[in-house]
Amino acid sequence: MQKSRLLTISKIEKNTPETVVLTFDVPVDAKAAYQYEQGQHIILRRQIDGEDIRRSYSICSSVAENNLKVAVREVDGGRFSTFANNSLKVGDTLEVFPPTGHFNVDLDPSKTRVYAAFAAGSGITPIMSIIKTTLESEPDAEFMLFYGNRTGRSTLFRHEIALLKNLFMDRFSFWHFLSQEDLELSFFSGRLDGDKVTALTDNLLSIDKIDHAFVCGPDAMIDSVTDALKTAGMAADNVHSEKFLSEGQPIVSSKRASDMGGTAKLTLIIDGDEFNIRADRDSAILDAALDGGADVPFACKGGVCCTCRAKVLSGEVDMVLNQGLEPEEVNAGYVLTCQSFAVSDEVTLSYDA
Numbered sequence: 001m002q003k004s005r006l007l008t009i010s011k012i013e014k015n016t017p018e019t020v021v022l023t024f025d026v027p028v029d030a031k032a033a034y035q036y037e038q039g040q041h042i043i044l045r046r047q048i049d050g051e052d053i054r055r056s057y058s059i060c061s062s063v064a065e066n067n068l069k070v071a072v073r074e075v076d077g078g079r080f081s082t083f084a085n086n087s088l089k090v091g092d093t094l095e096v097f098p099p100t101g102h103f104n105v106d107l108d109p110s111k112t113r114v115y116a117a118f119a120a121g122s123g124i125t126p127i128m129s130i131i132k133t134t135l136e137s138e139p140d141a142e143f144m145l146f147y148g149n150r151t152g153r154s155t156l157f158r159h160e161i162a163l164l165k166n167l168f169m170d171r172f173s174f175w176h177f178l179s180q181e182d183l184e185l186s187f188f189s190g191r192l193d194g195d196k197v198t199a200l201t202d203n204l205l206s207i208d209k210i211d212h213a214f215v216c217g218p219d220a221m222i223d224s225v226t227d228a229l230k231t232a233g234m235a236a237d238n239v240h241s242e243k244f245l246s247e248g249q250p251i252v253s254s255k256r257a258s259d260m261g262g263t264a265k266l267t268l269i270i271d272g273d274e275f276n277i278r279a280d281r282d283s284a285i286l287d288a289a290l291d292g293g294a295d296v297p298f299a300c301k302g303g304v305c306c307t308c309r310a311k312v313l314s315g316e317v318d319m320v321l322n323q324g325l326e327p328e329e330v331n332a333g334y335v336l337t338c339q340s341f342a343v344s345d346e347v348t349l350s351y352d353a
Contacts, residue, residue, distance in 0.1 A: 004045065004097040005030060007068075012090055016154055019073040020085050021060065024096060026068055034096075038063055038133035039103035039126045039214075039242070042070060043299040043307055045095035048083050054298065055080040056305040058125040058242075059099060060157070062132035068096075071125045071156060097297070100306060102326060103242040104130060105212050112140040113211040118225045120148040120192055120217030124156050126242060127216055135168050143168075146200070148177040148192030148217070192217075194224030201232035210234065215241040243304055243323045254318035257281040257341035264342035268294055269313075269350040279342060285310075285317065285349065286337040296337070296351060303339040310337050315347030 007030075011023035026034045036042075041058045057070035074085040088094075103126055115134060119127045124147060131143050149155045155176070164172050177192040187199070201207055213234060215225050222241045229239050260281050268275040268289055279288030286308050289296045299307040303321035312333045321339040322330065337349065 003033075004043070004095045006093040007034075007096045009088060009090055009092050009094065012088060015071060015156055016073070018085065018154070019071055019156055020088070021069055021071045022084065022088070022094075024068040024094075033098045034068055035066075036063065036068070036099035037101075037104055038107075038129045040099040040101040040129075041126065041305065042068070042099050043097035043305065044070070044080070045097070045299075046080065046083070048079055051079075053080045053083075054300075054307075056299045056307070058101075058103075058129070060125045060128045062129055062136055064133065064136050071122070073122050073156070097299075097307065101126075101242070101324075103214070103216070103240060105240065107134060107137040109138055111138060113138065114142045114144075114209050115212050115214070116144045116146070116205065116210050117214040118146045118192060118197065118217075119215075120221045121150075122156065123215075123217035123221075123242075125216075127214060128157055128160065130214055131164065131172070135164070135171060140171075142171050143173075144205075145172070145174045146177070146192060146197075147174065148179065148221070150180045151178060152176075152181065191221070192225070193221060194228035197225050197228040198232065201228070205232075207232045207234050211238065213239050215239065216243075219243055252320055253282050253284070254320050254341035254343065256318055257343050260343060264315075264344065265346045266292075266342060267346070267348040268296065268310075269348070269352055270294060270296060272352065281342055283341070284338055285335075285340045285342060285347070289337070298338060301338045303336050306336060308337045309334055310349040310351045311335075311353035313348040313350055313353070315342065316344040317341060317347055317349075318343050 007024040009022055010025040013021040015021050036059050041056050043054055043056050045054045060071050061067045061069040072081050072084040074081045117127045134141050177188050179191045183189045213229055215222050222243055226239050226241055230236055263278045263280055266277050266279050275294045277292035286298055297307050299305045304323045306324040317340040319335045319340045
């Protein structure tokens with residue numbers, strides 16, 4: 001199980017009126033644990049008004065920078081994002097879990113590849129890490145960015161994108177879509193969605209020349225854009241997406257578990273220790289573990305961040321939502337315990353596997 005530690009905030013930058021970029025000072029003895037890959041995220045944890053708040057944020061720096069940075073955009077009613085934008089100061093500490101996630105592909109300096117990214121709003125955050133790392137690591141790579149926002153003023157990383165255009169003018173290209181501003185070219189007005197991507201693939205993008213595409217943003221945007229790319233002929237394995245979670249998203253319980261009723265015995269292996277608890281079948285395994293006093297890892301509780309990932313060693317569970325695990329992980333027996341419900345009388349899971 002991942003071990004968190006307190007990290008000091010060494011820098012706070014205002015990126016947009018409602019977004020700050022936090023840079024963490026990682027001590028020498030923690031460098032190995034906090035080494036990241038492009039597109040990964042970290043979990044931030046803080047007690048706010050007496051409540052244990054945990055949130056997942058994507059790393060926006062390139063691997064070569066070796067500088068742990070995340071962008072936090074303030075959202076209406078967002079407890080952590082409001083706190084980060086209005087109360088955090090340089091020198092404050094936050095509990096930070098080591099980087100995780102696999103929203104990336106292996107890079108190879110000897111390859112000549114073409115990449116495309118489609119981002120909306122805060123979805124640009126992991127994309128920035130991916131673009132910078134790819135262009136720095138693959139000297140012959142080309143990268144195209146299609147980026148949707150409400151207005152130019154609300155656009156994250158405007159200056160960083162302009163810098164990339166100057167640094168990699170022959171290998172990086174950028175198209176911007178604004179939904180709440182009138183633009184001279186009407187095509188770039190409105191949301192970046194599947195219809196826009198279809199028009200792009202009909203007139204600008206040669207799908208057969210794109211090796212990998214990355215898509216990040218709200219659920220509806222991701223679904224429509226990935227569908228459009230696949231319809232245009234792109235192989236599903238080469239379309240990579242990552243969804244982010246809105247606060248307050250409810251958990252939908254397993255109908256099969258609810259219909260069975262009663263309780264199940266859960267055996268949880270955490271840091272080599274074994275915990276035995278009884279759980280109502282209509283309670284997610286993560287919630288039952290927390291109610292039982294087990295110190296299990298979690299963050300989003302929405303099936304996205306994979307912090308609560310565990311392996312089923314025996315018994316059977318229903319996982320009702322999975323937006324983070326790869327198919328090979330599911331086939332190997334891994335589940336997201338925030339979205340999993342016991343459907344056998346006894347279930348054993350390991351957070352250490």
